[in-house]
Amino acid sequence: MKKMTRREWLAGTGGWALGGGAWSAVSAAAPAFPSRPITLWVPWAAGGATDISMRVLAELAGRQLGVTVITENRGGAGGTLAMPILHSAAPDGYTIAQLPYPVFRLAHTQKVLWDPVRDTTPIIQVSGVTFGLLVQAGSSFQSLEEMFAYAKARPGELSIATNGVGTTPHVVLESLFTARGLRYIHVPYKGTAEQINAIASGQVMAGVNSTGFGPAVDSGRLRLLATFAAQRSKRWPTVPTLRELGFDIVAQSPYGLAGPRGIPAPVVETLHNAFRKAMFDPVFINEIAKYDQELDYLGPADYARACREMLAQERINVERLGLAKESTGG
Template identity: 45%
Template structure:
């Protein structure tokens, strides 16, 4: 008989707790409470790794937690984006999104969507690209390169940082317009590509300016660059536009989070990395590789991603690289 009043009292207490106003409930834990992992698409030691490590260090100071770099090279720079499909959308794993991610739907059978299944945080920079040859190469300029390729179809070897990356596709597009056939050799990153080029395994390399120190020390020669204007460090190297190809490629890249990451977490990540971009240490790291900040906020970066997916289809179709239907 004495149990009934006790049970009723407990029920009333439970109902009362449920009815407490939201502000009386325990506050949500603040993000971040632990280190954040930033997965990048290329190996340690290259331009991407070095510049992103500096950005991560700066962002960690803003966030109050370290941002730890994880290198995940291969598959044309698309493995970090694929990894986002398998982790919790809590902001503790974010990834570099190279331009190759926007080509995946046309070249690979996917069970996820590069637009719908990534929360785009911000774009941070892009690359300065060019084609280089060893200093002892018989190719003194781009005209020599083209002449040899025309006389020896498919025998001129060049390396890039992976199949379907911007260096690969842009070189193939240039070759198509020049009426030449080249033999492509993919590598996982700039370090491996440079080693192959310097050891005589390759005749040419298409890459971002990780090759700059080798050109400056007289070990390599740059035949062309891919920006809108000539690079200040290499004023004698013509752009693709000057050579008559009307191509500009700087391959912007940024940071993405898994789909479903809370908007307030995306904003906090955005704000921290944007502040990190403005630090002199990051600008100095970029300058070493002739890179510049290319900022896009979350909304603009998402729009850029959508537009790039549409634009890259034309390139894939033109080169005949679309996956079979």
């Protein structure tokens, strides 16, 4: 074996040192995250409660991050249209989205190219919404039973709006009316704002939506017949829950923020820390309180676990309701 000369040894270590130095230089040259605006996709139409509160959250988080967080809307399909965006976006932290509950259901009811667990990087759980059954302020319906009676007397004439096919409100309605052997006309809308206007103007006879309807109820535009929460709302203590009315149904819809699969851990941490500070800001807390919401914080690891549990639970739910995508082999 040839003995290495000092010159050869120095050349070797010099090459290694140069390589390491070059690597360090490249690393040092890489801009710190974030170095440009971040886009937050909201899968609901502009002007609704979720859109407004997400814009408030984005502005507050942007102050923490030192860059603008731009809010973009892609409403429709029951709040699931942000998933294709995350599925195809680069995992660099510059594209994130509100992750609503319906994505965990749609994965079992339709053939889609994405998976809400496999194809996302959970960042933070923020809050959750409950739902309620609404009618126009001057509606003749004073209770859910009166609505059932109308549907029984006039089959197929009762029109009820929701925020989309396959959403939690739609699934609950199917359960309620199937249990009574009754039919209704389902009218899906892209967002809360246009649905509230449709109910208030009499375009539809009733509607089910998240508690973004709060201001419309408080102002007297709409009347609340029942809520879907486990307990009565402190805001509307005279309104019964579905459980009180004899239906073993509690419908809540937690939501959070996620990015594409594979975002580096340091970037996730940066995003999480900024949005956590933003969500605990009194400005945001007061904003979601308008919609009868409270904070429901989970960090990245716990939110990832919750997402897996929601996906598994929705498989059970859709199979129980006969909504599974049997025809597609899913």
